[in-house]
Amino acid sequence: MSFLRPSSLYHFLLAYPSLKWMPCQIWGFLRWPGIDGFLRLLVLVLLWSTFSQLVFIPSYSMYPTLRVGDRVLVEKASYYIRSPAIGDIVTFRAPLRLLNMQPGFRNQDVLIKRIVARAGDSIEVRGGLLYLNGVAQREDFVAEKPAYTLDLTYVPKGHVFVLGDNRNNSYDSHDWGPLPVKNVVGRYVMCCYRPSNRRK
Numbered sequence: 001m002s003f004l005r006p007s008s009l010y011h012f013l014l015a016y017p018s019l020k021w022m023p024c025q026i027w028g029f030l031r032w033p034g035i036d037g038f039l040r041l042l043v044l045v046l047l048w049s050t051f052s053q054l055v056f057i058p059s060y061s062m063y064p065t066l067r068v069g070d071r072v073l074v075e076k077a078s079y080y081i082r083s084p085a086i087g088d089i090v091t092f093r094a095p096l097r098l099l100n101m102q103p104g105f106r107n108q109d110v111l112i113k114r115i116v117a118r119a120g121d122s123i124e125v126r127g128g129l130l131y132l133n134g135v136a137q138r139e140d141f142v143a144e145k146p147a148y149t150l151d152l153t154y155v156p157k158g159h160v161f162v163l164g165d166n167r168n169n170s171y172d173s174h175d176w177g178p179l180p181v182k183n184v185v186g187r188y189v190m191c192c193y194r195p196s197n198r199r200k
Helices: 008-015 035-051 096-101
Strands: 052-056 071-075 089-093 110-118 122-126 129-132 150-154 159-163 184-193
Touching: 052 184, 089 159, 110 122, 110 129
Parallel strands: none
Antiparallel strands: 052 071, 071 184, 089 110, 089 184, 110 159, 122 129, 122 150
16 A cells, blocks of 8 residues: 655755744745735635636526526636537527527626537437437436427537526527527536525
């Protein structure tokens, strides 16, 4: 059986004479040295608010994955270095076509759905199954099989196709079409809080 052991660098730092009198110097970031510590905390708060967001779930459209009243953490940094992927749960601003179809929505409204297809993919819904590029998908996370049909649709460049996990109670791409990637705000990371007295 092997165990993790301190590195030779660790032993050198402990033995180095000029460091013996300031044992916390290596971990200076964890200390609170007045204004310097406050500024570091301020930077962390600004980074947190810039690249992450807590979101309240107001509807059943993503049930059972997400429930009404859930508070979820969304990160907004990863899509600067990679493209949205199939299976990602994303938040996004309401697209223009949705705004035209439903006047009740506003441009700043943010929705949450799951990406099921990307640019260049074909998608179809028939017989209670979702077909991606002609292959039926196994989706254990949906509330129930979709009761609707969707004719063969090709996802254009710069777009993704998003659906709610509660397929029969979700207003999504099967109603208003592919979503422009530029409208994507962030990616769901985890549920931070779930009310214990609610089933949905």
